[in-house]
Amino acid sequence: MAEVLVLAELNPAGDGVRKTTLEALTAARALGEPSAVVLGAPGTAASVRNQLAEYGAATVYVAEAPEVDEYLVAPKAEVLAQLVQEKSPAAVVIPSSPEGKEIAGRLAIKTNSGFLTDVTEIAADGTATQVAFAGATIVHSKVTTGTPIYTLRGNSVTPEPAPAAGTEQPVAVSLSDQAKQVRVVERVVEQKSTRPELTEAAIVVSGGRGVASAENFSIIEALADSLGAAVGASRAAVDSGFYPHTFQVGQTGKTVSPQLYIAVGISGAIQHRAGMQTSKTIVAINKDPEAPIFELADFGVVGDLNTVVPAATEQITARKG
Numbered sequence: 001m002a003e004v005l006v007l008a009e010l011n012p013a014g015d016g017v018r019k020t021t022l023e024a025l026t027a028a029r030a031l032g033e034p035s036a037v038v039l040g041a042p043g044t045a046a047s048v049r050n051q052l053a054e055y056g057a058a059t060v061y062v063a064e065a066p067e068v069d070e071y072l073v074a075p076k077a078e079v080l081a082q083l084v085q086e087k088s089p090a091a092v093v094i095p096s097s098p099e100g101k102e103i104a105g106r107l108a109i110k111t112n113s114g115f116l117t118d119v120t121e122i123a124a125d126g127t128a129t130q131v132a133f134a135g136a137t138i139v140h141s142k143v144t145t146g147t148p149i150y151t152l153r154g155n156s157v158t159p160e161p162a163p164a165a166g167t168e169q170p171v172a173v174s175l176s177d178q179a180k181q182v183r184v185v186e187r188v189v190e191q192k193s194t195r196p197e198l199t200e201a202a203i204v205v206s207g208g209r210g211v212a213s214a215e216n217f218s219i220i221e222a223l224a225d226s227l228g229a230a231v232g233a234s235r236a237a238v239d240s241g242f243y244p245h246t247f248q249v250g251q252t253g254k255t256v257s258p259q260l261y262i263a264v265g266i267s268g269a270i271q272h273r274a275g276m277q278t279s280k281t282i283v284a285i286n287k288d289p290e291a292p293i294f295e296l297a298d299f300g301v302v303g304d305l306n307t308v309v310p311a312a313t314e315q316i317t318a319r320k321g
Helices: 019-028 049-054 066-070 074-087 098-111 215-227 235-239 305-320
Strands: 003-007 033-040 059-064 091-095 115-122 128-132 137-141 149-152 167-170 203-207 230-233 260-264 281-286 299-302
Touching: 003 019, 003 074, 019 033, 019 049, 019 091, 019 115, 019 149, 033 049, 033 066, 033 074, 049 059, 059 074, 066 074, 074 098, 091 098, 098 115, 098 149, 203 215, 215 230, 215 260, 215 305, 230 235, 281 305
Parallel strands: 003 033, 003 091, 033 059, 059 167, 091 149, 115 149, 203 230, 203 260, 260 281, 281 299
Antiparallel strands: 115 128, 128 137
16 A cells, blocks of 8 residues: 655644644545654654554654754755655645645655645545635645645544554654754743633634624633633634734634534624634524624524623533533
8 A cells, every 4th residue: 555644743832743633644544554754853753653553654754853843844844855755655744734834835846746735635546625715616636746745724634543553663864954044042832721722622612803802702711611612713803902813713814623613793704714614513693683604604693792692601601510
């Protein structure tokens, strides 16, 4: 069976791999036998090898060296390119994070290969599905040059365990001077919230312009906490300064696909819908009965969010008790 390289995306805190990596391993199985690639400082792979094996990595290529971690993405792209030339894989699948996209672009140039970004599905024949124009158009594309490279959009694939050997294989790291042009001088890990990670949460409660103020976002947070959910925000809410940009859901923000998505005070502009329309169940709360979000919602509540949301939070908390 053909080998497919999957770049492992690690949690910043060093406590395992991100869900996006497990999604990429699952998607890669359509093309062949996945092998994970771990790039980082010495000791990085030890804590993630078993998890990678659980989700289908037959081989775990370990490229560990201080230089990989001390510089920006260029060393990672260079090592991955060397591995592609050595192993001649059927394809390379990379999580579609900002760093992943840059690595994929650099890798494509280094290996003279075509690459497709933000794909949502990969077929056995290598055809990739992409969603364009905020979900209005579905595109099917295929790489015809070199080794196909894909960046997989988060929450597009449900991770499924498929235990494999996970045989560790060291990779010698030899970097050019060009790959060491920009050094990382400091890293600051954001304090982890007690709430779930937005892109990985099973339940998301998002607030929009209708919340009216940053202070009023406390009612969104209270509802989220009663459900054990993550908090999101529309672009309008973020642009108005109601909530930080890192929590933006939408075409220019994060893509989420939870079991339950609750949109509060969000009109439902196409930009926002592009980031949450694959949610399994969508509940909308809006005082405007003509709001576009109701066209997408499974359940809708027409009413003042300042009354509806606290009442819902109270009922949920009471039932939990």
